[in-house]
Each structure stands twice: as C-alpha cells, then as structure tokens.
Amino acid sequence: MKMKHLVLTLWAFVVTTPLLWAFMSSFKTDSEIFDSPWALPSAVRVENWGRAWEQASMGKYLLNTVIIVGGALVLTMLLGALVAYCLARYTFPGNRAIYYTLVAGMLFPVFLALVPLFFVVNQLGMLGTYHGLILVYAAYALPFTVFFLHGFFRSLPSAVAEAAFIDGASHTGVFFRVMLPMARPGMVSVAIFNFVGLWNQYLLPLVLNPDPDGYVLTQGLAALAISQGYKSDWSGLFAGLSIAILPVLVAYLLFQRQIRAGLTAGAVK
Amino acid sequence: MRHGKYRFLAGAMALPLLLYGVFVLWPYVQAFYLAFTDWNGLSSGAKFTGTENFTKLFSDPLFLAALRHNGLMLVAVPLGTIAIALFLSAATQRTKVYRVVYFFPQLLSVAIIAVLWQFIYTPNSGLLNGLLRGIGLGSWAKSWLAEPNFALIAVMVVMVWSAVGFYVVLFTAAMESIPGDIMEAALIDGASPARIFWRITVPLIWDSVQVAFVYLGIAALDGFALVQIMTVGPGGPDGSTEVMGLGLWRNAFTYGKFGYACAMGVTIFFLTLSIAALFLKATKRDQVELA
Numbered sequence: 001m002k003m004k005h006l007v008l009t010l011w012a013f014v015v016t017t018p019l020l021w022a023f024m025s026s027f028k029t030d031s032e033i034f035d036s037p038w039a040l041p042s043a044v045r046v047e048n049w050g051r052a053w054e055q056a057s058m059g060k061y062l063l064n065t066v067i068i069v070g071g072a073l074v075l076t077m078l079l080g081a082l083v084a085y086c087l088a089r090y091t092f093p094g095n096r097a098i099y100y101t102l103v104a105g106m107l108f109p110v111f112l113a114l115v116p117l118f119f120v121v122n123q124l125g126m127l128g129t130y131h132g133l134i135l136v137y138a139a140y141a142l143p144f145t146v147f148f149l150h151g152f153f154r155s156l157p158s159a160v161a162e163a164a165f166i167d168g169a170s171h172t173g174v175f176f177r178v179m180l181p182m183a184r185p186g187m188v189s190v191a192i193f194n195f196v197g198l199w200n201q202y203l204l205p206l207v208l209n210p211d212p213d214g215y216v217l218t219q220g221l222a223a224l225a226i227s228q229g230y231k232s233d234w235s236g237l238f239a240g241l242s243i244a245i246l247p248v249l250v251a252y253l254l255f256q257r258q259i260r261a262g263l264t265a266g267a268v269k
Numbered sequence: 270m271r272h273g274k275y276r277f278l279a280g281a282m283a284l285p286l287l288l289y290g291v292f293v294l295w296p297y298v299q300a301f302y303l304a305f306t307d308w309n310g311l312s313s314g315a316k317f318t319g320t321e322n323f324t325k326l327f328s329d330p331l332f333l334a335a336l337r338h339n340g341l342m343l344v345a346v347p348l349g350t351i352a353i354a355l356f357l358s359a360a361t362q363r364t365k366v367y368r369v370v371y372f373f374p375q376l377l378s379v380a381i382i383a384v385l386w387q388f389i390y391t392p393n394s395g396l397l398n399g400l401l402r403g404i405g406l407g408s409w410a411k412s413w414l415a416e417p418n419f420a421l422i423a424v425m426v427v428m429v430w431s432a433v434g435f436y437v438v439l440f441t442a443a444m445e446s447i448p449g450d451i452m453e454a455a456l457i458d459g460a461s462p463a464r465i466f467w468r469i470t471v472p473l474i475w476d477s478v479q480v481a482f483v484y485l486g487i488a489a490l491d492g493f494a495l496v497q498i499m500t501v502g503p504g505g506p507d508g509s510t511e512v513m514g515l516g517l518w519r520n521a522f523t524y525g526k527f528g529y530a531c532a533m534g535v536t537i538f539f540l541t542l543s544i545a546a547l548f549l550k551a552t553k554r555d556q557v558e559l560a
Contacts (some may be wrong), residue, residue, distance in 0.1 A: 014430070202379060222498045
C-alpha cells in the first residue's frame with residue numbers, strides 16, 4: 001500500500017517539477033539561473049515577464065493565436081455541424097461517398113500534404129495571413145469533427161424535427177433551432193477537442209506562416225528558444241514559456257473534467 | 270421530403286466541401302503525383318522521373334538513419350508509455366487527484382514541451398544535471414542533447430513523459446467499467462494483486478490498450494517538433510536524432526527539393542497505414558465477453 005502511494009507521488013513529482021521549475025526560473029536573474037538551477041529566486045523579478053511580453057513579442061503572439069484559433073474554431077464547428085447533419089439525416093445520391101471521402105482525411109499524415117499545401121496557400125496569396133491560416137486550420141479539423149458529430153446527429157430522435165417540419169419550419173430553421181441545440185453535448189466535446197488541437201498547432205504555422213509579426217504562440221516561443229543560443233536572455237525565455245503555459249493551465253483548472261472527457265472521447269469512439 | 274431539400278443541402282455543404290477539397294484533398298492527391306517528379310518549385314515545371322526519388326531515398330544515409338530512429342521510437346515509446354500508464358492506472362484506482370495532475374502535459378503543445386525540456390537538459394543550468402549533482406551523482410551529468418548516444422533517448426523520454434497521463438485517464442476509465450463482483454470473486458479465491466492485474470484487469474481493458482498501441486505507434490513515426498526544436502542542427506549531433514518528418518521539411522523548405530520531399534511524404538503515409546494495421550493485428554486477442 002505504501003509502495004503504491006510512493007510511486008504515484010513520484011510520477012506526480014515527475015510531471016509537476018519541470019513546470020514549477022520553469023515558473024520559478026521566470027522570476028530569477030540570468031546569473032541565478034546559471035549558478036544554481038534548483039535555488040529559489042533572491043527577489044521576484046516581474047520585469048522578466050514584461051520583457052517577454054513586450055520585447056520578445058509574446059503578447060503579440062498570444063493575440064495572433066487567439067484570433068486564428070478563435071476564427072478557425074467557429075468556422076470548423078459551424079461547417080462541421082452542417083455537413084455532419086446533412087450526411088446523417090438526409091438521404092441523397094453520393095451521401096456515403098462524401099462521408100467516406102471526408103473521414104478518410106483522418107488517415108493521412110499532414111506531412112504528406114505539406115509541400116503541395118504550401119503551394120496552394122501561396123498561389124491563393126494567403127501565406128502568413130490570418131484568413132489563410134483560419135481556412136487551413138478549419139479544413140484539417142473538419143474530418144474528425146464530421147466523424148464525431150455524424151454519429152451524434154444519428155443518435156438524436158427524429159420526432160422533434162418531424163413535428164417542427166409539420167409546423168412549417170424550413171430545413172435551415174430545423175437545423176438551427178431544433179437539431180443544433182439538441183446536439184449541444186456533442187458540440188461541446190468536439191469544440192474542446194478542436195480547441196486544444198488548434199491552439200497547439202505547430203507544423204502548419206511553421207510552414208504557412210513565415211512572417212515573424214504574425215507568429216502564433218507555439219511558433220514564436222520555439223523561434224525564440226532556437227535563436228536563444230545567440231543572444232541569451234534566459235530569464236525572459238522562461239517567462240515566455242510560462243506565458244505560453246499559464247492560459248492552458250487556467251483553462252484546465254476551470255474545465256478539467258470536460259477537457260479530459262472531450263479529449264479522450266476521440267479515442268473511445 | 271419537403272421541397273427545397275436539395276437547395277438546403279447544396280447551400281449547407283458547398284463551402285465545407287470546397288474548403289476540404291482545396292486545402293486537404295487536392296494537396297494529398299498532388300503529393301502522390303509530385304513524388305514521381307524532380308519538381309523544385311520553379312515555374313519551369315516538374316519533370317516526370319519515375320521511381321528515381323524512391324531509389325535515391327533508400328540509399329540516402331540520412332533518411333535511412335531517420336527510418337532507424339523512428340523504428341526505435343516505434344518500439345520503445347508505446348511499450349514504455351503503456352507500461353507506465355497501466356501501472357499507474359492500477360495503482361490510482363479511486364484516487365482522482367493523480368489523474369488530474371498526470372493529464373496536464375497532454376494539453377501542452379509539443380512546441381512548448383520541447384522548449385521546456387530543452388531547458389531541463391541544458392548542461393550547466395539544467396534541471397536534470399542540477400538534480401544529479403544535488404544527489405551526489407554529478408559524474409552522471411552530461412550534455413544530454415549533444416551526445417550522439419543519449420540525444421535520441423532524451424527525446425523519447427520526453428515523448429513518454431507527455432503521453433502517459435492521457436493513457437492513465439483512458440485506462441482508469443476502462444478499469445472503472447469492470448464489474449466489482451469479478452474482482453471480489455478473484456480476491457475470495459485468493460488471487461494475488463499481480464495475478465488479478467494480469468489475468469483480469471488487463472484482458473478486460475484490452476480494447477483500450479490496443480487503441481493506445483495504435484495511437485502511440487502513429488505518434489512515434491512523427492517526433493518532428495521535438496527534434497526540430499530541441500536538438501542542434503536540427504537533427505542532433507551526427508544526425509543522431511534525425512526523423513523522417515525532419516528530412517521532409519528540410520528537403521522541401523531548405524533545399525527546395527519538393528519532389529523528393531513528397532516521396533518522403535508518400536513513404537511516411539504508407540508506413541503509417543502499415544503500422545496502424547500491423548499493430549491492430551498484432552495486438553488482437555479473443556474478445557472477453559462479459560455476460
């Protein structure tokens with residue numbers, strides 16, 4: 001029994017220590033970081049955070065990320081729900097073919113598409129633009145969204161929709177006023193899944209978002225860390241890292257049950 | 270059904286299908302074609318070169334190294350992650366707080382995890398060497414990411430670290446659905462905890478373990494972000510952490526060898542499919558039915 005708790009605590013320690021250490025180091029001076037990695041800061045240097053936010057542009061990167069991920073999430077949920085609903089609740093020629101073509105997108109590694117995708121986005125003049133990234137993010141989030149919501153819309157009872165049709169509601173009206181509200185639990189799960197996935201995207205922006213002013217958080221932080229070898233501001237970098245982790249931590253503490261359920265939903269399916 | 274059905278369907282599906290077609294489907298189709306050309310991105314166009322890219326690929330020492338490294342990750346990362354996750358899941362049982370803590374790394378971007386661990390492995394001011402020195406093992410301290418023998422292991426440790434929590438949540442959820450009377454019966458029959466774990470718990474949650482193997486196997490064919498951010502080069506000392514995705518990225522966006530990069534993409538695609546199929550087949554067991 002004792003042994004069990006020892007192991008459990010040990011892994012909790014392994015998970016939390018690096019994060020706490022990064023947070024603590026963000027308040028130290030560079031020389032303190034170099035002299036003794038485990039020691040507490042002699043004074044809490046909040047200015048490191050200010051430097052990371054302003055000079056290292058973490059504030060700007062955060063704003064870019066919020067705009068791109070927010071836009072992509074709204075677009076993905078709206079379009080994904082529409083397609084999933086049409087495929088799940090209507091019979092028409094080509095229904096199956098469209099469904100399988102969409103869902104097949106989950107099988108392909110993004111690496112395969114990377115080169116042609118770069119040129120498609122380039123030809124459309126969308127490299128390094130908000131709308132370009134929003135559209136690409138949404139397109140790559142569609143397959144899972146449709147797959148998940150398709151199953152969800154199928155499981156909903158049809159009596160309510162039929163009643164609405166008899167009362168003279170249009171197809172659009174039935175979707176937005178009847179079916180979409182009924183699908184809320186499914187929508188929340190996929191939205192969480194998509195949000196985490198899109199927020200953490202690294203490969204797509206690395207290739208499609210070359211302008212440093214437009215960097216998203218992950219990209220900006222990585223670029224900062226890679227260039228760090230040349231002009232070292234370690235404390236600022238630790239502060240930048242903490243700025244990137246903190247919003248995720250706060251969101252997790254607020255919604256931890258829903259987030260765990262949303263992320264594992266994909267694996268259980 | 271009612272009139273206007275097709276108008277509604279067309280209106281609802283046109284935009285998402287267009288988006289999917291332009292940004293997902295079309296690039297995938299093109300990749301299969303470009304893999305057989307010498308395209309370098311210039312307007313002069315692509316010349317069809319047959320399977321030349323693929324023959325070159327399999328005599329390219331860096332790509333062969335990448336294949337080896339991804340292969341090593343394919344064996345070590347799923348086994349390591351699943352072993353730790355199974356053990357922790359069996360130990361946590363009804364204590365929820367551990368799950369909450371363990372899961373958190375799953376929410377962080379690989380880019381953030383890579384930067385964090387780069388600091389941990391830093392030779393002089395890093396957390397790991399600081400710890401080793403603190404407990405009197407200073408002679409073990411080394412610059413983890415700069416030594417060819419350790420760099421890849423260091424990267425795999427990070428992969429396991431960040432994945433374990435997700436599978437603890439997955440496995441504990443599966444374990445909770447095992448009926449309590451089965452466990453009671455085994456305990457009454459005097460089965461040891463280890464025996465219960467291997468003979469009852471693991472077989473009854475095997476579906477989840479299988480899912481874990483497939484997911485982790487696919488993830489082990491990637492590793493791009495970790496290697497690109499953490500290791501020098503990128504690709505490590507003497508290419509010791511080279512992975513397939515990195516080769517693709519470098520050939521395309523540094524050297525402009527887009528046809529060659531697409532051939533790598535096609536190879537990664539077929540490997541991913543084969544690994545998923547292979548792992549599903551290899552981990553297949555007779556279904557345990559609960560009456």
